Amino acid sequence: MVPVVFFVSVIVFVVMRLLPGDPILALTGLGSEGMDPEAIAHMRKELGLDDPVSVQFGRWFFGVLHGDLGNSTRLHQPVTEIITSRAPATVQLALSAWLFGIVIGVPAGVIAAVKRNSFADVLATLGAMVGIAMPSFWMGILAILLFAVILGWLPSNGFVGLWEDPLGGLRYLILPAVILGLHLTAAIMRQTRSAMLEVLSQDYVRTARAKGLAELKVIGVHGLKNALLPVVTVMGLQLGRLLGGTVIIETMFAVPGLGRTAVQSIQSRDYAALQGVVLVMAVAVLVINLLTDLLYARLDPRISYR
Amino acid sequence: MATETSNSAALTPIMFVPRRQPVGMVGFLRQVIRVRLALAGLVVLAVVVFATIFANWVAPYDPIQVDGYRSLEAPSWSHPLGLDKYGRDVLSRIIYGGRVSLPVGMVAVAIAAAVGVPLGIVSAYFGGKLDAVIMAATDALYSFPSLLLALALVAALGPSIINIMIAIGITTIPVYARVVRSQALSVREHEYVLAARTIGSRDWRIMTRHIWPNVTAPIIVQSSLGMAAAVLAEAGLNFLGVGVRQPTPTWGSMLNEGFPLLRRAPWLSISPGLMIFLVVLALNVVGDALRDVLDPQLRHSRGTEV
Numbered sequence: 001m002v003p004v005v006f007f008v009s010v011i012v013f014v015v016m017r018l019l020p021g022d023p024i025l026a027l028t029g030l031g032s033e034g035m036d037p038e039a040i041a042h043m044r045k046e047l048g049l050d051d052p053v054s055v056q057f058g059r060w061f062f063g064v065l066h067g068d069l070g071n072s073t074r075l076h077q078p079v080t081e082i083i084t085s086r087a088p089a090t091v092q093l094a095l096s097a098w099l100f101g102i103v104i105g106v107p108a109g110v111i112a113a114v115k116r117n118s119f120a121d122v123l124a125t126l127g128a129m130v131g132i133a134m135p136s137f138w139m140g141i142l143a144i145l146l147f148a149v150i151l152g153w154l155p156s157n158g159f160v161g162l163w164e165d166p167l168g169g170l171r172y173l174i175l176p177a178v179i180l181g182l183h184l185t186a187a188i189m190r191q192t193r194s195a196m197l198e199v200l201s202q203d204y205v206r207t208a209r210a211k212g213l214a215e216l217k218v219i220g221v222h223g224l225k226n227a228l229l230p231v232v233t234v235m236g237l238q239l240g241r242l243l244g245g246t247v248i249i250e251t252m253f254a255v256p257g258l259g260r261t262a263v264q265s266i267q268s269r270d271y272a273a274l275q276g277v278v279l280v281m282a283v284a285v286l287v288i289n290l291l292t293d294l295l296y297a298r299l300d301p302r303i304s305y306r
Numbered sequence: 307m308a309t310e311t312s313n314s315a316a317l318t319p320i321m322f323v324p325r326r327q328p329v330g331m332v333g334f335l336r337q338v339i340r341v342r343l344a345l346a347g348l349v350v351l352a353v354v355v356f357a358t359i360f361a362n363w364v365a366p367y368d369p370i371q372v373d374g375y376r377s378l379e380a381p382s383w384s385h386p387l388g389l390d391k392y393g394r395d396v397l398s399r400i401i402y403g404g405r406v407s408l409p410v411g412m413v414a415v416a417i418a419a420a421v422g423v424p425l426g427i428v429s430a431y432f433g434g435k436l437d438a439v440i441m442a443a444t445d446a447l448y449s450f451p452s453l454l455l456a457l458a459l460v461a462a463l464g465p466s467i468i469n470i471m472i473a474i475g476i477t478t479i480p481v482y483a484r485v486v487r488s489q490a491l492s493v494r495e496h497e498y499v500l501a502a503r504t505i506g507s508r509d510w511r512i513m514t515r516h517i518w519p520n521v522t523a524p525i526i527v528q529s530s531l532g533m534a535a536a537v538l539a540e541a542g543l544n545f546l547g548v549g550v551r552q553p554t555p556t557w558g559s560m561l562n563e564g565f566p567l568l569r570r571a572p573w574l575s576i577s578p579g580l581m582i583f584l585v586v587l588a589l590n591v592v593g594d595a596l597r598d599v600l601d602p603q604l605r606h607s608r609g610t611e612v
Contacts, residue, residue, distance in 0.1 A: 003438075007446030015455075018462035133587035135538055137545045137561060138579030141568060145576075149569055244451025248542055252565070262454060263546055266461045278450065278458050285449045 001290055008282045009064060013057050016275045069276035074268045079276035082261065087280075090257035092162055093249070094242050096173055097181030102235065105185040106224075109192025109231075113200060114219060124189060131186030136245055140179050140252045147175060157254035176253040180245050184238045191234040195227035202226075229300055236292025240285035344595035347588035354585055358404030367395035369402040369555050378571045388573040391563065396574065399555035400581050406556040407537050407585070410471050414536040415529050417475025422482025423525060427513050429483065430490035440483070448480035452535075453542050460548050474539045478532055485528050489521040496520075523600040530593030534586045541582045557582050 044050050051059075063069070069079035112124040148156035154175050162169040199205065200223055208222045209215075247259035254260070258277050265274040357364045367385075373393030381388040387396035422444075429440040447455075459473035493499065494517065502512050544558025545565075557578040564574030 003442040004445045004449065007443050008449060011446060011450070015458050015462050018459075129590070130587070133534070133583055133590050135541055135579060135582050135586065137542065138575075138583055141561070141565065141575045141579060144568060145572055149572075240449065240451060244453045247451070247453050247457065248546065251546060259454070262457060263548075266457060266548060271461075274458060274461065278454055281454055282446075282450045285451065289449070 001286065004286060005283065008286070009061055009279065010057070012275055012279045012282070013060060015278075016271060017053070064279065069279070070272035072265075072270050072273040074265065074270035074273065079273050082273055083258065083276055083280055086256060086258050086261050088161065089159055089255050090243070090246050090250070090259060092169075092173065093177055093180060093246055093255060093257060094239065096177035097184065097242055097245075098235070098239055100178055100181040101184035101188050101238070105188030106192050106231065108185075109189040110196055110219065110224060112189065112193045113196030116197065121193075124193070128186040128189045131182050132190075134182065136179055136183065137248050137252060139182060140176075140249065143175055143179055144252075157252075159253070159255045159257075172253075172255075176249045176255060180242060180249045183245070184235075184242060187234055187238055188231060191231050192227065195230045196223055199223050199227040229296065232295055232299060233292060236288055236295075239288050243281050243284060340595075343591045347591035347595070350584055350588040351592065354404055354581075354588075355408065357401050358408055361401050361405060365395075365398035365401040367398040369394060369399040371395070378567070378574075380571075381573055387577045388571065390560075390571075390574055391567065396560070396577055399560060400557065400578055403555045403557045403560065403578065403581070406467060406554060407540055407558075407582075410467065410474065410540040411533040411536040411589075413471040414474035414478060414540075415532045417472060418478035418532060419482050419525060419529065421475075422479040423486050423521075425479070426483040426486025427490050427517055427521065430487045430494055431509065431513055431517060441487070444480040444483045447477070448484075450477070452477040453539060456539055456543060457546065457548060460543060465548055470540055470543055473543075474536050477539070478536065481532065482525070482528060485524050486521050489524050490517050493517050493520045527593055527597040527600055530589050530596055534589035534593065537582065537589070538586055 049056070067080055069083070071077065072079050072082055075082060108124050108127075112121040115121055144156045147154045155172055156175075159172050160169040162173065200219075205218060205222050208218045213222075243259075245259075246255075246257055247262055249255070250257045250260035251263050258281065262274055262277045265271070265277065371394060373389070376389050376393040377391055379385065379389040379393070385395050385397065387400065390396055390399070425440055425444065429437045455477050456470075456473040459476060460469055463469035463472065499512060499516050502516050507515075540556070541558035541561070544556045545561045547559070547562050560578040561575055564571065564578070568575055
């Protein structure tokens with residue numbers, strides 16, 4: 001984990017160094033003619049831009065470890081403040097999408113596996129195939145067209161925190177969350193189905209049935225519990241993908257979250273904010289993956305981490 | 307449950323259902339659908355590639371011909387998909403759009419494979435510390451939500467088709483490195499590799515002559531799926547407006563232009579999205595079929611499906 005976090009920050013630093021424009025000129029907002037070359041040289045020295053790249057990286061990394069991500073040039077406030085104020089919307093959106101994916105995907109996968117080759121199975125499998133190929137932005141467009149423009153049931157953009165107004169918040173959250181979660185739902189359904197098929201053909205399931213256990217108990221206790229392991233991996237891995245998906249969904253539905261902040265930062269060349277959001281998202285994905293691994297160990301007593 | 311085949315259901319107890327091969331009408335349909343789907347996917351791809359290459363002849367109008375008097379005209383016989391804000395023919399623009407999306411998909415995948423495949427082989431072959439470092443680096447790259455990283459890279463490198471290819475390619479490297487590494491790990495243990503080493507073959511020769519030919523199958527499979535992901539990513543980047551500038555039509559930028567006009571002119575958004583969806587679906591279906599044919603280990607245990 002530690003070396004990976006180190007590499008993550010190296011990548012973020014390198015990408016930031018590639019960004020166009022002289023930081024001094026960006027900072028002062030003046031053209032290169034408008035400034036005394038001596039003053040520029042002085043500022044470069046002041047800001048440590050003359051130091052070797054490794055020293056600059058060390059200084060920046062030290063700041064990151066202390067929660068200092070620099071200042072946003074667009075909003076004129078520390079990047080950490082921007083991130084803490086924008087994160088709740090993204091977390092609410094991503095978690096609702098994730099929950100939607102689990103609540104729909106797992107039962108659909110179980111039903112498809114138990115009733116293999118039934119009409120429901122074919123329907124679920126085709127649905128998953130479509131769900132995986134469907135671009136979220138196009139799905140979003142179709143959903144806005146249907147639910148906001150034609151039917152007028154739901155708002156097409158905006159956001160209200162769930163804590164401030166649970167019901168109103170849900171009205172705003174439902175479209176973006178469902179669309180964001182669609183891909184995850186399809187992936188979870190496929191994984192649940194194939195894992196359940198594998199488990200249900202095991203001898204212990206036959207034994208459970210032979211000793212007269214109720215079918216529901218066989219599927220739930222002997223089947224699903226053992227099939228859940230690979231499903232949990234998908235849930236964890238896909239949560240990272242979900243965070244990436246927020247970039248498009250938040251921009252589309254005008255949700256004031258981290259993804260939209262990233263897009264706005266690029267448009268206004270606010271690279272400190274962009275860099276902060278990218279770093280925070282990557283670390284969040286790493287933490288989620290770590291938690292998934294730990295959960296995996298808890299679910300499967302055969303796995304242990306020393 | 308599982309009574310879709312009346313004659314075998316009487317003889318087969320419920321407990322054997324999961325092991326049963328697809329039988330009966332629905333099972334038969336399922337197999338037909340699988341084969342037909344792959345075929346349909348190929349046909350869709352062939353048509354799109356043909357139309358893209360011969361766009362000059364296939365497209366009914368000039369895709370960048372502006373007609374200010376006919377702005378936002380609804381679909382009609384002469385313009386089946388309508389006209390956009392500047393009076394340009396949407397159908398022609400979609401046909402020309404493939405000239406961006408398809409090359410981006412192919413080149414991005416080629417870049418990712420060109421870097422990821424050697425990394426995976428070297429990592430698996432030498433193992434030890436080198437393996438640990440390469441894997442930590444690819445894990446770090448993998449932990450960035452790919453669209454967000456591609457967004458930041460395009461911002462850093464500047465918006466152009468080449469840079470979009472590079473950005474999407476870089477975000478896809480870890481996928482290849484991982485797939486190839488896991489395959490190469492098992493190939494490395496084969497007797498012929500040991501034999502090659504015994505007669506004194508150099509590492510380079512073993513990697514290029516013995517390991518490389520045996521890891522190509524998953525690469526081919528991954529390339530079809532990777533192209534689908536790359537087409538989606540390109541459309542996503544252009545939808546967010548960070549990609550190619552006007553007037554070059556791309557499916558993503560057409561959605562970007564159409565989205566604000568969704569209420570007035572929904573045809574601007576529906577048709578490019580459908581095009582992306584069809585191409586991605588076709589690539590996914592062909593990729594799945596390729597996996598079934600080329601990857602016999604996965605044919606029976608579809609548990610690794612994500």
